[in-house]
Amino acid sequence: MKTIICGPPHSGKSVLIANLIRFMPSDSYLRINANGDGEGSWSNNADQEEIARVRIKSSNTADKFAIWTENIKQAFQDVVLVDIGGRLQDDKAPLFEAADSFIVLSSVSDMISAWKEFGESHGCHCLATVESYLEGGYDEIIVREHDYIQARLSGLERGRFLFDSKVIKELADLIVSVSGYRRSIFLDFSKVGESIGCAMEWTTSNGVRVTHSHFNHEHGYLIYDYLSGLVQKGCRYNIIGLKANWVAAIASSVLWKHSQVSFFDDRTGTFKPISPIMKSNTSGKWLVNEDNDYVLLRQKNDDFFHNLGCEANTIPVLNEKKPLFLSARLPLWVIASIFISYSSTKKYLFQPGNHYICVQSENPQELGLIKTI
Numbered sequence: 001m002k003t004i005i006c007g008p009p010h011s012g013k014s015v016l017i018a019n020l021i022r023f024m025p026s027d028s029y030l031r032i033n034a035n036g037d038g039e040g041s042w043s044n045n046a047d048q049e050e051i052a053r054v055r056i057k058s059s060n061t062a063d064k065f066a067i068w069t070e071n072i073k074q075a076f077q078d079v080v081l082v083d084i085g086g087r088l089q090d091d092k093a094p095l096f097e098a099a100d101s102f103i104v105l106s107s108v109s110d111m112i113s114a115w116k117e118f119g120e121s122h123g124c125h126c127l128a129t130v131e132s133y134l135e136g137g138y139d140e141i142i143v144r145e146h147d148y149i150q151a152r153l154s155g156l157e158r159g160r161f162l163f164d165s166k167v168i169k170e171l172a173d174l175i176v177s178v179s180g181y182r183r184s185i186f187l188d189f190s191k192v193g194e195s196i197g198c199a200m201e202w203t204t205s206n207g208v209r210v211t212h213s214h215f216n217h218e219h220g221y222l223i224y225d226y227l228s229g230l231v232q233k234g235c236r237y238n239i240i241g242l243k244a245n246w247v248a249a250i251a252s253s254v255l256w257k258h259s260q261v262s263f264f265d266d267r268t269g270t271f272k273p274i275s276p277i278m279k280s281n282t283s284g285k286w287l288v289n290e291d292n293d294y295v296l297l298r299q300k301n302d303d304f305f306h307n308l309g310c311e312a313n314t315i316p317v318l319n320e321k322k323p324l325f326l327s328a329r330l331p332l333w334v335i336a337s338i339f340i341s342y343s344s345t346k347k348y349l350f351q352p353g354n355h356y357i358c359v360q361s362e363n364p365q366e367l368g369l370i371k372t373i
Contacts, residue, residue, distance in 0.1 A: 001179035002072055002080040003127060004095060004102040006115050009086030011107040011132045012156025017081055019162050023172035027184045028078040034068035034095055035085030065091050072098040078181040088118060096122035101178070103171065105156075107132040127174055130167065132156055139166050147178055182236040182260050189213060189251075190241040196222045215247050217357050220368020223247060227254040236260040238271050245335045246349045249359035250367055252336035253347075263333040272333035276341045280314035288316050294373060295319050295344075299328035320344045325356055325373060 005013050021031060072082060072095060084095050088111070096102065102119040104126065106112045112129050119126060127147065131138075133154035139162075143150035153167045162168055193199040193213020201211045215223065227250075237255050239262065242248055248263060252274055255261045262271040289296040295318050318324065320343045327350035328335065339347055339360065348356035348371060358369045 001078065001101060001175065002075060002082065002099040003175055004082045004084055004099045004119070004124065005105060006084050006102055006119065007086065007105040007132075008088075008108050008111045008115075011086065011105045013083055013086070013105050015156040015158055015160065016105055016130075016153075016168070017083055019156075019165070019168050020081060020172055020175070022161065022163070023169065023176070024079050024081070025176065025181055025183065028181055030075050030077040030080045032068065032071050032075065032080060032082045034065075034072070034082050062091065065094060069094040069098045078179045079175060081175075088114060093118075093122050096124045099124055101125045101127045103128045103130065105130045105132050107134075127178070128171055130171075141167060141170055144170065147174070149174055182234055183232075184236045184238060185232070186238045186240060187251075188241045189239065189247070192223070192226060196226050198222075213241070215244050217246075217368040217370055220250060220358065221365055223250050224254060224364045224367050227251060231255055231258055233258040236262070238262050238264070239332075240264045242332065245330075245332055246351060246357045246359050248332040248336050249339050249347070249349055252340060253360045256336075256340050261336070263331070263336065265331055265333060267331065272331070274333050274336040274340060277337050278314050279317045279341065281317050285313075286316050288318065290319060290322070291373075294323045294325050296325045296327070296373065297338075298326075299330065315341060318342060318344075323348065326350065 005017055007013055017031060021029065072080065082095065082099060084092055096119050102124045104112050104115045104119070106115065106129075109131055112131070116126050116129060125147070128149040128151065130149075131152045133152065134157070136154045138152040138154040140152045141149060142152065149170055151167045151170070153165065155162055155165075190199070190211060190213045193215065194211060196219065198215050198219050199211045199213040201209065203209050231254060235258075237259050239248070239251060242251070242263065252261055256274060260273060262273040264270075265272045285300050287298040287300060289298070297316065297318065315338060322344065323346040324342055324344040325348045326335070326338060328338070330338075335349065345360075345362050346358065346366075347360040349359050350356050355370045355372050358366050358371065361367060
């Protein structure tokens with residue numbers, strides 16, 4: 001969510017942002033200063049004489065607006081706060097068009113509607129309008145809706161941090177809530193292997209410690225039990241250090257029910273999120289064999305998922321009342337996405353040696369068990 005903080009000059013925008021970022025998630029927020037006044041969060045330092053000595057102001061030009069607009073577009077963090085300065089002018093329209101939402105902070109009540117209309121006319125959603133006062137002790141929520149706040153706030157003086165402000169906390173809660181932010185947790189499976197006794201350790205001749213985690217089918221329930229004990233709801237799990245596709249399938253079955261899950265993809269060097277894949281009766285890249293006791297899904301080739309997201313592909317409609325057996329050579333995140341797309345209560349993944357490993361079952365003790373068909 002890319003949120004512009006706007007309003008007339010001397011309303012306290014930079015001070016508001018400096019206070020808001022104290023409540024932003026450190027693992028996924030960014031502040032963009034899209035104006036030439038030389039201010040940032042650092043300008044809220046208590047020693048304003050020092051700030052006045054080091055502040056360097058510059059003009060706003062078309063080239064700079066183009067750079068700032070591109071910075072907003074390219075920002076990937078869940079929460080992005082943008083200070084655009086205090087003048088209401090048409091050359092700021094691209095900033096709004098690149099953002100998602102905005103908050104109006106104004107010490108001039110008559111300017112609130114003008115800024116609100118300007119932002120909405122360029123495709124932005126107004127999250128809040130806040131009347132700003134230097135004095136008066138205001139810290140009041142007038143309207144609090146699902147995705148909108150109207151408030152009054154005073155005390156936005158340079159060098160002040162309003163840690164106990166009701167308005168600032170409500171604004172922060174709204175921004176983070178609508179952003180879709182989830183706390184990021186990096187889960188290193190080399191460490192998981194050490195924790196459950198699946199790692200070999202040795203030391204090189206120059207004293208470097210090396211560990212290698214190797215999972216075999218007997219560790220299926222141990223993996224499930226370990227992950228079940230640490231899973232936190234509403235988080236984003238970024239999984240690294242994992243090579244075994246059947247372990248990835250077990251991990252996703254445990255974590256995805258409660259959290260977002262991404263696997264590090266060695267081909268692209270990025271984290272790839274898992275997500276359900278669309279089903280089709282005409283998905284011609286798969287072979288389906290249905291028996292009395294199972295459904296076998298086999299991949300025809302091994303290149304059609306490598307450089308595409310799951311949303312660009314389809315998988316076949318299957319009889320999900322029977323156990324699912326999958327045979328495919330695909331990246332971990334794709335294997336996991338396929339499995340979470342089917343509601344089959346028991347799922348198996350093919351491994352070299354002509355056998356299948358159980359990766360999901362109503363009875364967790366069966367995880368890792370081998371079956372042939």
